[in-house]
Amino acid sequence: MRRESALSPPGIPWRYGLLPRTLSNGTPNPARTVAIFTVHGIGDQRHAETANAMRVGFERAIDAAGEGQPLANEAGVPYVHDGWWGNYDDFVASMPDVAKGLNEEEREDIALLFRARSLSGPRTLWWFIRRLGKMISPKTLFTVGLSRYITYLLMGVMSVLGMVLLLFRMPRVMATIVNDVRVYGGPEGDTERAICENIDRRVAEAFLRLFGLDLNLDTLPADKLVHLENRPVTFDTVVWVSHSLGTVISYNTMLDVIALCHTAVNAASQSGGSALVYERAVNARRVVAGFHRFITMGSPLQKSSFLFEECLRDETSSSALLAWFTSQRLGIGRKMDEWWMNYYLVMDPVSGRLLHPQRFKPFVRNIHASYMGIPAASHTSYWSNTLVSSPILSRALGRDIFDYDWKTAEWGEGRVQITRVAAFFLVISLPFIIYYAIRLYLIL
Numbered sequence: 001m002r003r004e005s006a007l008s009p010p011g012i013p014w015r016y017g018l019l020p021r022t023l024s025n026g027t028p029n030p031a032r033t034v035a036i037f038t039v040h041g042i043g044d045q046r047h048a049e050t051a052n053a054m055r056v057g058f059e060r061a062i063d064a065a066g067e068g069q070p071l072a073n074e075a076g077v078p079y080v081h082d083g084w085w086g087n088y089d090d091f092v093a094s095m096p097d098v099a100k101g102l103n104e105e106e107r108e109d110i111a112l113l114f115r116a117r118s119l120s121g122p123r124t125l126w127w128f129i130r131r132l133g134k135m136i137s138p139k140t141l142f143t144v145g146l147s148r149y150i151t152y153l154l155m156g157v158m159s160v161l162g163m164v165l166l167l168f169r170m171p172r173v174m175a176t177i178v179n180d181v182r183v184y185g186g187p188e189g190d191t192e193r194a195i196c197e198n199i200d201r202r203v204a205e206a207f208l209r210l211f212g213l214d215l216n217l218d219t220l221p222a223d224k225l226v227h228l229e230n231r232p233v234t235f236d237t238v239v240w241v242s243h244s245l246g247t248v249i250s251y252n253t254m255l256d257v258i259a260l261c262h263t264a265v266n267a268a269s270q271s272g273g274s275a276l277v278y279e280r281a282v283n284a285r286r287v288v289a290g291f292h293r294f295i296t297m298g299s300p301l302q303k304s305s306f307l308f309e310e311c312l313r314d315e316t317s318s319s320a321l322l323a324w325f326t327s328q329r330l331g332i333g334r335k336m337d338e339w340w341m342n343y344y345l346v347m348d349p350v351s352g353r354l355l356h357p358q359r360f361k362p363f364v365r366n367i368h369a370s371y372m373g374i375p376a377a378s379h380t381s382y383w384s385n386t387l388v389s390s391p392i393l394s395r396a397l398g399r400d401i402f403d404y405d406w407k408t409a410e411w412g413e414g415r416v417q418i419t420r421v422a423a424f425f426l427v428i429s430l431p432f433i434i435y436y437a438i439r440l441y442l443i444l
Contacts, residue, residue, distance in 0.1 A: 013076030017229035020074065023401070029075050034292070034396050035210045035235040036080040039203055039253075041244025041298070042180040045086035050383075054241060055080045057389030064386045065402065072402040077393070079228065079235070083206045083242075085199045085249065088183070089118040095198055117191040118183050125164065127182045131307050181245055185308040196311070203253045210235045211287055217264050217280040239293040239396045243382060244350060247299035248311065254294060255313045258321045261288050265328075288328045293395050297343045297382035298351040305356050312359075319358045326363070338395070340364045343388055346419045347372050348379045368411040372419065375426075 013019045019031050036058075040050035058077040065072055085094075091114040092099040092107060099107050187193045205215055212220050212234035225232035242250035261284035267273060268281030304312060312318075326336050342364050344351035354360035369387040372378070382388045391406030411419075 013074075015229075016079050016233075019076045023071055023074055025071065027400075030237070030397050030401060031075045031078045033235055034078045034237045034239065036078055036392075036396060037083055037207050037210060037238050037240045038080060039083040039240070039242040039246035039250045040086065041246045043086070043177050045084065047084045048082045050084070050243070050246075051080040051082035053383040054389070057384045057386070058393045060384060061386045061390040061393050061404075062402075064390065065404070069402055069404075071400075072393075072397065075397055075401050078396055079226075079233075081206065081210055081226065083203045083246075083250075085202050086180075088195050088199055089115050094195075094202065113191055114195065117189065118195055119179060121179070124179045124182045127186055128178075131186070134307060184245060184249065185304065185311050187311075199249060200253050200256060203249055204256050207238065207240065207253070207257060208287070210238050211283070211290060213283055213287070215260070217260060217283045217287070218276075219279075219283070235290070237290045237292045237396075239295065239392065240291070241295040241297070241392060242299075243297045244300065244379065247296040247301055248304050250294075250296070251301055252311075252313050255318050255321050257287065257291075258325045260284065261328075262321060262324055285328075288325065289332055289334065291325075293338075293392070294340045295343070295392055296340070296354070297388065298348050298379050299342055299344065299354065300350050300352070301342075301360070302352045302354050302356065303350075305359060315356070315358045319362070322363050336363075338365055341391070342366045343369055343382055345369065345371075345373050345378045345381075346416060346423050347375045348381075349375075350379050367406075368416045370409050370411050375423075 013031075016032075020029050021032060023029050036051075036054060038050045038054050055077060058080075062069070062072050062077070067073075087093050091111040099110075102110070183192060184196055184199065187196045201215065208214065208217070209220065209224070209226060212225055214220050214224075222232045225234060227233065240250060240254065264277075264280040264284035267277050300307075301312075305315075326339075329336055329339070340363050342354050342360075344353060344366060345368060353366040354364045355366075369382075369385065371385065371387055373381050387409045390402075390404045391409060394402045394404035394406060
């Protein structure tokens with residue numbers, strides 16, 4: 001892009017306040033009314049870190065589009081809001097309303113309890129060994145097939161060895177980062193279950209806040225709304241994007257939000273409802289209409305459905321809620337064929353296609369983006385890769401603003417299968433490669 005004078009008013013809409021209200025073609029700028037909601041996976045995440053990673057991906061997408069997409073350059077990037085849950089071990093920060101009602105001694109006692117229950121390297125290792133044992137049990141063979149079972153078997157053995165090494169070499173990583181999966185995937189005791197419930201509530205609360213609503217579907221007061229440029233802002237449309245463990249949290253929380261809307265709409269359909277009941281139903285319909293897309297990336301949901309299914313919402317009610325949500329959106333002319341997009345990579349061992357016949361298959365479109373990535377490291381590549389960020393941004397702004405054919409950015413099933421076979425034989429041969437590499441090293 002040719003550089004203009006820096007002394008003139010800013011010509012690049014790099015923050016919300018600079019987004020034009022109207023585009024050059026006379027249409028309202030959707031970037032002002034659309035928000036992107038992100039939910040992170042495991043790791044030492046800071047607030048807004050994931051939102052910024054998604055923002056970088058969107059900016060790369062617009063740069064890659066170049067001058068051929070003038071309206072996309074003009075519209076700018078929508079506001080990206082972080083559904084941050086990473087400080088669950090900090091009682092006062094993660095449950096401020098509860099903490100306010102306690103005296104200093106109680107707060108200190110519960111804060112220590114939270115840390116004791118939520119951070120533990122040895123417990124995390126033992127939990128993973130038990131779960132991996134379940135993954136490679138003979139029962140799994142009949143569920144996933146021989147080739148995938150052999151891959152799981154070798155991955156399980158390598159994972160256990162890697163985690164034992166991790167516990168001794170980098171215990172903090174095991175106790176705080178990998179530990180996230182244990183806490184959410186297999187909470188033990190009332191305190192850990194309360195932590196998980198609070199994670200779900202925080203994410204749901206952050207999502208509904210973008211619509212200007214609370215967890216009762218009541219309108220938030222102005223001081224509780226999202227403030228941008230020192231002004232309260234609400235959005236008509238929200239695209240939900242999640243990654244890794246965040247997809248498991250998002251799946252549960254998304255169903256909770258839909259359940260809230262379902263209850264509100266049903267309550268209003270009964271005769272004799274109060275004005276508040278009808279107002280909540282109106283707000284529920286606004287959420288249903290505005291919940292534009294649900295994007296999962298690098299998702300372990302398929303594996304979670306048999307590794308730690310107890311952490312997922314009941315499959316029968318989940319399917320019924322998504323079926324209701326689908327019917328409501330179709331009833332107002334919203335398409336659902338690409339509402340839930342699941343991005344996975346063959347070289348990302350955490351990810352996979354979502355194929356559960358009740359939970360996922362009727363509602364999900366699985367997409368393998370047109371790149372392979374580095375084995376394992378590809379798990380973190382989704383946020384900034386334009387083959388993923390471009391389709392998401394195009395869906396958010398609309399193809400009339402950002403005309404991107406996302407179907408050309410995905411691999412066909414043939415290429416996926418060939419790569420999967422190659423990856424399978426790579427995994428099979430890995431122990432032999434390591435063995436002979438060690439022998440050669442010792443000889444030399």
